Amino acid sequence: MKFTAKIFLLIVSLLALGLLVAGCGGSGGEGGEEQNKAGQTSFSLATAGTGGTYYPMGGGVSSVVQDATNYEIAVETSGGSAENLRLIEAGETELAWANASEIYWAWNGEEFFKGQELKSFRVVNFGWNAIFHWAVHKGSNINSFADLKGKKVGIGPQGSGSAIFGETYFRAIGMWDKVQPMYLPPDDQATSFKDKKIDVFGYFSRVPMASLMDIAAVTDIKLLDPTIEGAQANFSQKYPFYTKTVIPKGSYSGQDQDVSMYNNPVYLVVRKDISDQVVYDLLTAIYSDKGQERLKQTNKAAEDMTLENALQGMEEMGVPLHPGAIKFFEEKGLEIPQELIEG
Template sequence: MLKNKTRFLLVSTLILVSLLVSGLVSAQETTFLSIATGGTSGTYYPIGGAIAKVLNENIAGMNASAQSTGASVTNTRLIYNKEVELAILQNDIASYAVNGEKQFADNQVNNMTGIASLYPEIIQIVVRSDAGISSIADLKGKKVAVGAPGSGVEANASQILDFFGLSYDDIDEDYLSFGEAASRLKDRQIDAAFLTAGIPTAAVMDVAATQDITLLNFSDDDIASLNAEYPFLTGVTVPAGTYNGLDKDVQTVALKAILVAEAGLSEDTVYQITKAIFENRDTLIAAHDRAKDIKLETALDGMTVKLHPGAQKYYDEVK
């Protein structure tokens, strides 16, 4: 009887140990990734969600999820603090971070590496058609959304206002996310909003459906001067018809949205991530039209940080 009991306990213990080891191995085989994006009304969030879907469906053991954040500056700090593994952000903010410039002068980011340039991010200054605003100078004294605190939008708003001789002292600034800015424009609580995103931007489409809006136009000289001052800013055209009521082309400036990784991610993991993204573009495009710009031939355009070795390995392989 005692012998049987001992045998039972031994078998039970072995089973329990086997289950624990199996669970440990399973846990070790799962890779959890957080992708820092932006507000849910912008472009980063749906693109980040689509990337997570592609990774989960094409990389064994992958468990990736998109995280809504305050966008570029916030995402940079999340990478710096190793709170996320991947992030989408503007290439100018990435450059400032890795070079310890501007808002990162006291906190240089040394653990950010590049995966790919994604698409142009267009700086759109959206104004209510009845607000009496036809130029940057006309923003003086107006209620203007300048982006969420810690966002690339806010950095761009500050740069452009300063370039044209204005500051926050000259406007009634409001720090709002894309969704909040759209809501305030619709409710006529603000006169204009800075937005930096791929077009068409959901938040702008939402406003244009109920309000007469337009985008401020930059002259050729404005664009040339801005590019000379800020090399990341290049001229771009927002085609007529992009938004309801936009009946003519508008010239403005754009940056690049890039996908970055925390440097501690393994070479194999980042290789698999890069490969999955470029071999499953259809899934990305189905989620957002802007993903059409995610192409191998432009994957390094505007990349302002050193490539992760895993991404470099993939690009070397497909050359």
């Protein structure tokens, strides 16, 4: 009996020791995961379709950052701005481009994000001004948006900032139920437009847009001015993010006059749990002389992405700036609006 009792006590002691070791091992594993997360060096950057500005600018940023750091950034195509913010919220990407309107609405749970306040992202820096292009065949009888009744209108893929703008605009001017929206990315729109399967090409991009240049090289186009009907509907007053701008004459083949359009600024956003050092390093690479030069070689949109413009429009959005960005911009002498600083 005494022997049996001793064996029993030994077994209990061994089990207790095993549990203790397992517990320590488990704790160490979790600590390792946290350490790996803090030391993360591989990231994904959600962009949009390949025919707009998001994708090539994503490639430019990835190349600049990878050359200057030990970080790897995989550039991913997506549905665009709205989907990108949802991908960040779901933990499926770490970095993304997004338009001002979707950033504001997602943060506040309004409009197309009604009831879904997304709080997992933070703003990093201003990217460029994105202009919504509306184009029709020059030989068509379409001269205004009133002429689009019953027409097939390309507005970008579902979930994109372009599709959201298209629906918002047509609803504002009372035409949403009178057109046939075609949810196509720019490259697919270009093909369908050239084949005359859609009547209108519509998409956000910095000027010039690759897909529209491709179209204009083989068929005559005419740009439609949305600001006429927009002014009648007080569009800019209701949606201040969509500011009025101009596509200068000569931007596209056959364009012999300036055409007014609406603009929606683009920003780089990241998951809030990306380390301050990573964001600081990203900005250091982007705003270096070499980084600026490389980005301008990638796409003309980079002409907007200067240090002087870095905080443009952020105060109006009211979404917090990532702490790593705050540190970088303060060191560069920029004054950070209090509204952009958490805590």
